[in-house]
Amino acid sequence: MKRFFNKALLFLSLCVLGSCFQAIESPCPAADNTKTKKNHTQSLTKQDKSALDWVTGSGKPASPGNAAPNKASGLPPTHTPGTSPPNDLSNKHVPAKAPVSPPPAKTAPVGEAAGIGDLESMIKTIKQQQATIDLKAVGDSIIILRRKITNNPEDPVLRQRLGTLLYLAGDYEGAASELKHAISLKPTNYVAHALLGRVLADAGEREASSMEFHTAIALAPTVAATHCLYGESLVSRGDVSEGINEFRRSIGIKPNAMALTGLAEALMIAQDVDGSLKAARQAVSEESNSPDAYVALTKALLLSGDTEGAARTAREALLLNPNSAASHIAVGRSLYATGKP
Missing domain, CATH: 1.25.40.10 (Tetratricopeptide repeat domain)
Structure with a gap:
């Protein structure tokens, strides 16, 4: 009986060893699937791998420096925790609108306007x-x-x-x-x-x-x-x-030369020599290129007795407007007053 038991145990051991050798020579279907998957993964392009990693979450976490989207792959950007997402506008500075000043009050136009x-x-x-x-x-x-x-x-x-x-x-x-x-x-x-x-x-x-x-x-x-x-x-x-x-x-x-000249002429008629002289001088000061102002000053100087000054201002009036009859008359009167021909 003991001999029979030993033979049965030996036979069982041999069966187990035979199964192990068969497993080594013929890989199981699970191993084949793993190998096939590995080969398929190797056949993917770099772009496909990146997309696959992003979808499955197996890719490397993006660093703050790599938060910008990949233009080649068209992948959405990532951001680190604790920072605002790229599309978050809460931290963007919105410039304040400049104060709008009211338009200036319009005045009634005059003259050429x-x-x-x-x-x-x-x-x-x-x-x-x-x-x-x-x-x-x-x-x-x-x-x-x-x-x-x-x-x-x-x-x-x-x-x-x-x-x-x-x-x-x-x-x-x-x-x-x-x-x-x-x-x-x-x-x-x-x-x-x-x-x-x-x-x-x-x-x-x-x-x-x-x-x-x-x-x-x-x-x-x-x-x-x-x-x-x-x-x-x-x-x-x-x-x-x-x-x-x-x-x-x-x-x-x-203050304008035209009104000052007219005032000087009117004051001469009114026999106000000092007033006319002052107005005429102010007219020349206001508009130094006005021949009428120099003519008025010449008349006032002649009334005041300053013939030499009158001759100078008369010549100035003639230089400013050689075609003015009033300027020629002023020169003639000043020359007559000084006794010069």
Whole structure:
């Protein structure tokens, strides 16, 4: 019995050893699957491996320096714990809006800004042209303006310019008609009112002239040239004291050579030699290239007895405007006063 048991034990051992040798020579299916998976993984491209690692979570954790997305793979960025995600806008600095200041208050335009011309420039043009007027040039300009008005009959600026040229040509009636037409097209045109006042004053219509000047001053009370033009009209018709007041109002608004020259001339008529000399000197100081200012100073110096000074200022006036009749008269009077031929 003992012998039989030993033989059975030996047979069982041999069976076990045989199974082990068979397992070594023939790998199990699990091992084959592992090998196949390994070979398939090796056949993947680098891009596919990166995508696979990201999906399965088997890749290396991204460092802060590698948080930027991979442009080649198109992978989403990663970020370290404790920091804001790349799309988190909570830590971004939003600049504050600059304070919006209210727009400056608009002021009523005057002169050229209002589309009606500058009165002071027009007055200077009138004075200069009256001394050395070229009637042919004025006539040509009138023809051109009339053609423009034919195409634009409702343009007040064209009417105003035509009225000014007609005044220079001596056609007071035509000038008044065009200026009135300009006013009818634009009643707030203070320049046209002032020029019409000047035309009516030269035409001898005192009341109508004063009314136009008052209207112009009411429309633009801060325009110094209107008071100056009105002062000249008052002095020319004999209202010297009223003219002096208007010149002083003009100077009070804005010191200017035109008003100071007019004041000096008016004070000479009023026999105020010192006042006229002071106003004339101030006019030259205000505008050193004004021949009218030097002419006024020459007259004041002659009244004060300073003939040598009068000769110098007269020559200066002639140099500034050799075509001015007033400058030549000033030179002649100064030479006569000094006894020189």
